[in-house]
Each structure stands twice: as structure tokens, then as C-alpha cells.
Amino acid sequence: MFNIETHDFTSHKFLRLCEAISSNYPTVTIAEYMENKQPDSFILMRHDIDRMPERALVTARIEKELGIRSTYYFRTTKNIFKSKIIYQIKDMGHDIGYHYETLSEANGDSEKALDLFRSNLERLREICEVKTICMHGKPLSKYDNRELWKNYDFRNFGITGEAYLSVRDDLNYFSDTGRTWSYKNSIRDCIPGRTERVFAETTDDLIELIERRKLNNFYILTHPERWPSSAIGWGSYYSTDIAVNFGKKILMKYREKNNNIRTISKNNLSITVDIEDWYHIPSVCGSSFSIYKNVSEFFEKWNDRYDYLSEPTKKTLDLLDEFNITATFFVVADIAEHYPGLIESISAKGHEIACHGADHTCVLDTKTKEPLIGVEEFEKTTLKAKKVLERISGQEVVGYRAPNGAVTGWMLDSLEKIGFKYDSSVSVNSLYNKSDSSLKAVSSFPYYPAPGSLEPACGKRNFIEFPWAYYDMGIKIPTYGGPTLRFLGSHLTSKGLKQSLNRGHTIFYFHPIDISQEDFPSIGNRRPLYWIIKGKIVEEKLRYVFKGLETITKVPLRIQVDNYWEV
Ligand SMILES: [Zn+2]
Numbered sequence: 001m002f003n004i005e006t007h008d009f010t011s012h013k014f015l016r017l018c019e020a021i022s023s024n025y026p027t028v029t030i031a032e033y034m035e036n037k038q039p040d041s042f043i044l045m046r047h048d049i050d051r052m053p054e055r056a057l058v059t060a061r062i063e064k065e066l067g068i069r070s071t072y073y074f075r076t077t078k079n080i081f082k083s084k085i086i087y088q089i090k091d092m093g094h095d096i097g098y099h100y101e102t103l104s105e106a107n108g109d110s111e112k113a114l115d116l117f118r119s120n121l122e123r124l125r126e127i128c129e130v131k132t133i134c135m136h137g138k139p140l141s142k143y144d145n146r147e148l149w150k151n152y153d154f155r156n157f158g159i160t161g162e163a164y165l166s167v168r169d170d171l172n173y174f175s176d177t178g179r180t181w182s183y184k185n186s187i188r189d190c191i192p193g194r195t196e197r198v199f200a201e202t203t204d205d206l207i208e209l210i211e212r213r214k215l216n217n218f219y220i221l222t223h224p225e226r227w228p229s230s231a232i233g234w235g236s237y238y239s240t241d242i243a244v245n246f247g248k249k250i251l252m253k254y255r256e257k258n259n260n261i262r263t264i265s266k267n268n269l270s271i272t273v274d275i276e277d278w279y280h281i282p283s284v285c286g287s288s289f290s291i292y293k294n295v296s297e298f299f300e301k302w303n304d305r306y307d308y309l310s311e312p313t314k315k316t317l318d319l320l321d322e323f324n325i326t327a328t329f330f331v332v333a334d335i336a337e338h339y340p341g342l343i344e345s346i347s348a349k350g351h352e353i354a355c356h357g358a359d360h361t362c363v364l365d366t367k368t369k370e371p372l373i374g375v376e377e378f379e380k381t382t383l384k385a386k387k388v389l390e391r392i393s394g395q396e397v398v399g400y401r402a403p404n405g406a407v408t409g410w411m412l413d414s415l416e417k418i419g420f421k422y423d424s425s426v427s428v429n430s431l432y433n434k435s436d437s438s439l440k441a442v443s444s445f446p447y448y449p450a451p452g453s454l455e456p457a458c459g460k461r462n463f464i465e466f467p468w469a470y471y472d473m474g475i476k477i478p479t480y481g482g483p484t485l486r487f488l489g490s491h492l493t494s495k496g497l498k499q500s501l502n503r504g505h506t507i508f509y510f511h512p513i514d515i516s517q518e519d520f521p522s523i524g525n526r527r528p529l530y531w532i533i534k535g536k537i538v539e540e541k542l543r544y545v546f547k548g549l550e551t552i553t554k555v556p557l558r559i560q561v562d563n564y565w566e567v
């Protein structure tokens with residue numbers, strides 16, 4: 001059952017944050033700050049309305065009740081530019097600004113971008129006064145909208161300041177991008193010139209910093225759509241809880257936790273787990289050289305025990321708990337049928353469920369690079385797999401990983417078409433290439449693939465590829481789980497992950513069957529070396545890798561994708 005009290009980034013938590021703010025600091029709008037009207041200590045509250053403008057009404061109302069004045073930046077795109085909502089928020093005493101993105105809309109043409117800027121600003125000014133602006137950024141776009149002001153001056157439009165460019169670097173900046181207050185996750189969302197800052201990870205950390213009153217300012221950015229009202233309807237919650245709290249003097253807590261201020265600088269990491277059993281490997285099922293054509297044939301003919309997966313999956317969940325990791329699980333959909341309760345238990349732990357094919361059949365012959373199934377069949381079976389996983393887990397499934405990592409450009413087009421938002425199958429290294437592309441322009445960090453291709457696109461796309469980590473030492477060594485971790489070891493894997501993290505966000509993966517301590521059935525043309533190292537020794541290797549990465553924020557891929565959509 002969802003417990004609203006214990007979850008971060010809910011409207012309930014937003015209320016707690018606002019209570020801390022209003023009892024400890026005065027608030028000023030961004031425009032007042034730009035005009036130097038702020039007291040010695042203060043809090044700036046900024047909200048970027050990237051989508052779901054209705055949600056801004058909720059945060060605006062909470063703030064109003066608690067005497068907080070903040071600034072709401074609205075995009076002027078359809079569905080977001082809702083004059084009635086903008087009016088209402090203005091009416092509550094908040095300030096309105098323009099969340100511009102015209103340089104990326106104009107594809108880098110700065111004259112066109114300026115014209116768009118002018119006309120959008122006019123539209124917004126028909127509703128209310130607009131004194132300040134703030135860029136809207138998509139991290140994978142090649143255009144940084146702030147660049148518009150290299151050649152032009154926003155003051156010519158009667159604008160007093162830009163929310164990133166015109167703030168002094170003595171502000172302590174906190175952004176909810178990535179559902180953590182650290183800004184490791186964001187490529188664009190930072191104040192130029194700032195390198196070190198105080199840091200809070202959870203909203204409770206931030207509340208504590210506010211209640212301690214050690215800092216003389218806070219510059220807090222939230223995206224109201226990321227603070228849902230969750231289990232109980234807002235209406236009933238709002239009327240009871242606000243009534244209890246409003247007007248009541250909130251006791252200030254001074255919990256002395258010395259370790260609350262840290263500095264940060266690193267990119268984040270996604271831990272991914274492939275859920276498949278021993279018979280899903282290509283030599284047993286689903287490839288041109290396997291004993292059984294596919295999993296259905298395996299189940300028709302195999303009369304012995306098959307489940308060697310449940311036990312190491314439980315061990316995997318414990319290991320992730322031990323390191324406090326929320327992971328992405330790429331699950332072969334036929335697991336749903338043969339392992340009752342397994343997917344549910346992964347999902348119940350809060351991990352993301354993603355798709356690893358219907359039955360782990362390879363889509364591509366990795367030697368000849370010829371497709372093994374047609375586009376239509378791929379789309380049909382994969383969509384069916386997606387639906388099965390969604391029904392069992394109760395989650396929307398938006399991620400895909402190709403069975404055996406055998407991936408092509410057309411597969412990504414199909415995945416986008418049937419509702420996936422990302423793929424994570426591409427592996428750049430010098431030992432093997434299971435795709436049909438050269439991967440020359442691909443590295444270990446996410447990119448928008450060009451249509452019909454695995455190579456990066458010039459423009460944006462509503463689909464992202466998350467390639468795997470590698471260690472570049474002249475030759476590129478793959479550094480993730482599976483055979484590489486089993487044979488190459490934890491030290492090299494750890495080094496490769498750290499090197500990849502210096503390049504940007506990256507992913508790590510492993511299989512529960514890598515840490516199974518049991519002997520698998522010895523059948524047919526099983527490659528003899530394949531399972532020679534597994535079990536406890538691999539579990540210790542994983543532990544070593546996770547220990548070395550303890551300070552790195554780990555986010556499931558679904559969350560990382562959300563960060564790329566809107567900042
Ligand atoms: Zn934005």
C-alpha cells in the first residue's frame with residue numbers, strides 16, 4: 001500500500017517543504033531579486049511549468065496559504081499556455097515569467113528564434129506583466145537556449161533578468177530535476193560558473209538545511225508536475241491537512257546531522273538486470289545454433305526441473321537492497337507464465353520493469369547481420385510482450401533490451417512506434433559487435449538515434465538509446481556483467497564504469513543467473529566455458545563494483561528518460 005507520509009516528491013512533501021520555508025525565511029520573487037529588493041537572507045522559489053499546468057495550481061495554492069511568493073515560468077507551447085491558469089496563479093500573488101525555448105524551436109537560427117521570442121512574449125504579456133525569463137532546456141538538444149543572448153540583449157524587450165544568466169553565484173541552488181535535489185542528473189540545469197555547492201539528496205535533507213538556518217539564501221527550482229497528490233485525492237487532503245497546519249506555529253527542529261553538507265560533481269548511473277533463465281541463452285533456445293527452436297519447443301520437450309532463476313533473483317533483490325539501489329529489470333515476457341509471482345516481487349520493491357523480448361529469440365543473426373524475423377512479426381510479438389509485462393507489474397513498460405544484445409536501427413523505429421521510449425542494447429567495444437552498424441559515433445552515454453539507424457542523430461527524437469559502459473585502454477573493453485564480469489573481473493569493470501561515468505550517464509548490467517550457485521542442466525551443444533565462473537565469486541565481484549560506486553546516484557532508466565524529456 002502506498003504510504004504518502006514516507007514518499008518523497010508528493011504534494012504532501014511539498015507542503016512540508018513550504019512549511020519549513022515559511023517559518024524560517026522570507027521569500028522574494030525572481031524579479032524582486034533581479035531588482036535588488038531582497039533582504040539579507042531569503043528564499044527564491046522558482047517553478048518551471050514544462051507540462052501539466054493544472055498541477056501548478058496545487059503548488060501555487062499551498063504557497064499562497066503559507067504566505068510564500070514565488071515565480072512560475074510558463075512555456076508558450078500548446079497544452080501549457082493556458083491563460084486561465086496563468087491568471088489564477090498571478091491572482092494568488094505569484095510572479096509570472098516566460099520559459100523560452102525558441103533557439104531550439106528555430107533549429108539554431110537565431111534571427112528566427114528572436115522573432116519567435118518577441119511574439120511569444122507578447123502573447124504572454126496580453127495576460128499579465130512579465131519581467132523575467134528562464135530558458136527551457138532539453139539536455140540532449142544541441143541548442144542551449146541561453147545562447148540566444150550571446151548576440152542579443154533581453155533588456156531590449158523590457159526584461160530585467162534571466163533566471164540562470166542574471167543570478168549571482170552566491171546563491172545556493174537546489175533543483176528537483178531527477179527527483180533528487182542534487183544536480184548530478186542534469187546536463188543543462190545548472191548555474192554557469194558554479195562548481196561547488198551545498199547539497200541535499202532528499203526533500204527531508206533540504207527541509208533540514210532550511211530549518212538549520214545556516215545558509216543565508218536558497219534558490220529552489222521545482223517542476224510542479226513531479227509532485228503528484230498520489231494516493232489520496234488532493235481535495236480531501238488539502239482541506240483537512242492545511243486546516244490543521246495553517247496558522248499553527250511550526251516548531252523548529254535543529255537536528256544536528258553533520259554529514260548533511262556534501263559537494264557533488266559526478267554523472268549518474270543506471271543499474272540494469274536481465275531476467276532470463278539458463279535455457280534462454282542462445283545455445284539452448286532462440287538462435288540459429290540452439291538445440292530448441294524457441295522456448296515453446298523447450299517446454300514441449302523438457303520434462304525436468306527448469307527454474308534456476310527464482311533463487312538468484314531473490315539474492316539479486318537483497319543485493320540491491322544492501323546498496324540501496326533502485327534498478328531497471330529487463331524481463332523476458334514468458335517469465336510471467338513460468339515463474340508465478342516473480343515479476344510481481346521485483347515490481348513490489350519499486351524497481352522498474354522493462355522488456356527483454358517475448359521469449360529471448362534473437363532478432364538478428366549476429367554473424368550474417370540478416371534479420372531472423374520480419375518487422376511486422378517483431379512489432380506484434382514485442383507489443384504483446386510489453387502488454388503482458390504491464391498487466392503483471394502494473395507499470396507502464398517503456399524500456400527495451402534486445403535479446404542477446406543483437407540490435408538493429410529498424411528495431412528502434414519499431415519500438416518507438418509501439419510505445420517504447422528507450423532502448424538499451426548497444427555495446428561499443430573492440431571485441432565484438434552484435435549490431436548491424438559500425439557504431440563509430442557511439443560512446444557510452446545516451447543519445448538520440450537517427451531514424452532507421454543505430455548512429456546518433458543530429459536532431460532530437462522521442463526515443464533514446466542507452467549504450468553500455470566500456471573501458472578504453474587503446475582497445476575498448478566491455479565493462480558490465482554477464483560473461484565480461486565473470487571472466488574479466490571486478491577491478492577492470494569498476495575502472496571501466498568510472499571512466500564511462502566521466503563521459504556521461506552510463507549503464508551497468510548483470511544477470512541473476514550469473515550469481516546462481518547451482519549447476520545448470522548440462523544439455524546438448526552448451527558452450528563448455530560459458531558457465532565456468534558463476535555463483536558466489538560473481539556475487540562478490542558485484543559487491544566490489546557496487547562498493548566502488550557508492551557515492552554515485554543510481555536511477556532507473558525510466559527516471560533518466562523523464563529527465564531528458566523536460567528540464
Ligand atoms: Zn523546462
Ligand SMILES: [Zn+2]
Pocket residue numbers: 274276356360402403404405
Ligand atoms: Zn538476455
